[in-house]
Amino acid sequence: MTVKLGPNRYGKADVRLVRVVRDGPVHHLKDLNVGTALSGAMEAVHLTGDNAAVLPTDSQKNTVHAFARKHGVGEIEEFALLLARHFVTSQPAVHHARVEVEEYAWRRGGPHSFVRDGGEVRTCVVHHDRDGRSTVVSGLKDLVLLNTTGSEFRGFAADEYTTLKPTRDRVLATEVRARWRHAGETADHGTSYERARGALLEAFAGTHSLSLQQTLYAMGERVLTSCPEICEVRLSLPNKHHFLVDLSPFGLDNDNEVYHAADRPYGLIEGGVLREDAPDAGFAWE
Ligand SMILES: O=c1[nH]c(=O)c2[nH]c(=O)[nH]c2[nH]1
Known part of the structure; x- marks a missing residue:
């Protein structure tokens, strides 16, 4: 062998x-x-233990x-x-x-x-x-966002194991991990960062969400339309589920007011958005 x-x-x-x-x-x-x-x-170092390099x-x-x-x-x-x-x-x-x-x-x-x-x-x-050649990837993590309305999830595929009920109004929350690749040399990384971050926040808050996948695409797209210096965005969005608590045993209704914030398991929605003409980085740039 x-x-x-x-x-x-x-x-x-x-x-x-x-x-x-x-x-x-x-x-x-x-x-x-x-x-x-x-x-x-x-x-050499791996094969013979020669540390010269x-x-x-x-x-x-x-x-x-x-x-x-x-x-x-x-x-x-x-x-x-x-x-x-x-x-x-x-x-x-x-x-x-x-x-x-x-x-x-x-x-x-x-x-x-x-x-x-x-x-x-x-x-x-x-x-x-x-x-x-240099490749610069900027980003952020641990950015926690939540919308109290404007989020639906329905019309999904169902099989014999599906118990999830479709909803037209839910809490949508996530902890954003985002990386974005600069197309070339960006002159001012501070300004670029603030613009990209702002685009992520605006798109999350401003998108009427039919799924977290759709919100992910909107967030990536907003970064690219706001920041000409950026050619590709990758997002990792955990779906921080908020489950409506059943208060009927106590004779109380619950019209989207009291939730159980579950920490696990969580849905994990990941994806990228890139310009049609984004230059190929040529390697796994993350
Ligand atoms: O936005 C969502 N996308 C999914 O793929 C999914 N799956 C699920 O159970 N809830 C949700 N929500």
Whole structure:
């Protein structure tokens, strides 16, 4: 039997980095989780244990810290690009770098005091290849949205196991995980992020939903029509079911007012929306 090495990558995960800017009495804070993953000419280390091509994951972590000191941390996409390009251009054996960043939001509580915002997390994944090409994917996760009406689910396929009753008015809630791919070089990642996020919120709130699938498509489509710099959107939308509680044993009616918010199991609706002419990324960019 002959076997061979399959796809592989290695790096440091969950590098928790806090960068403080203290150039005056009013401080600024960036709170990140960085992951690096390098790939390339890594046959020897797997097949023979020759580590000559392996830049240690410890060095990768140190680079994250050193770059935060030297270059500061602006938009997470820019920081990720800086790191990805560095690994590929400085290590001949590294042909591709993937750098993932999550940014945790803090609200200001005072000149040097901050309150952690428990809500959504801004994300990015950046790829850089030795042919010089970069791919930037921005996104967010843990964004919890809920509509108290304007959501139906009926007319679905039914078989001998179907017990779900069709509904014309239900609570629709989800915890959005979204990634969107930039077509080329985006000039201002901060503005682009705010526009894409706004498009997701507007489409969720403004779509009369016949299914979460239809809402997913509307959200992706809205991002693409609002943001010309973005060519592809992928969404993962758990259906956070809200079940109407039967209050009839207590002689009470329940006209869509009291729900049981179930946490599991949940429906999981996932899909992408892309421009007809979206350039092929050429690899699994998530
Ligand atoms: O929006 C929905 N899509 C489904 O596919 C589905 N399936 C289900 O049980 N409830 C729902 N809701």
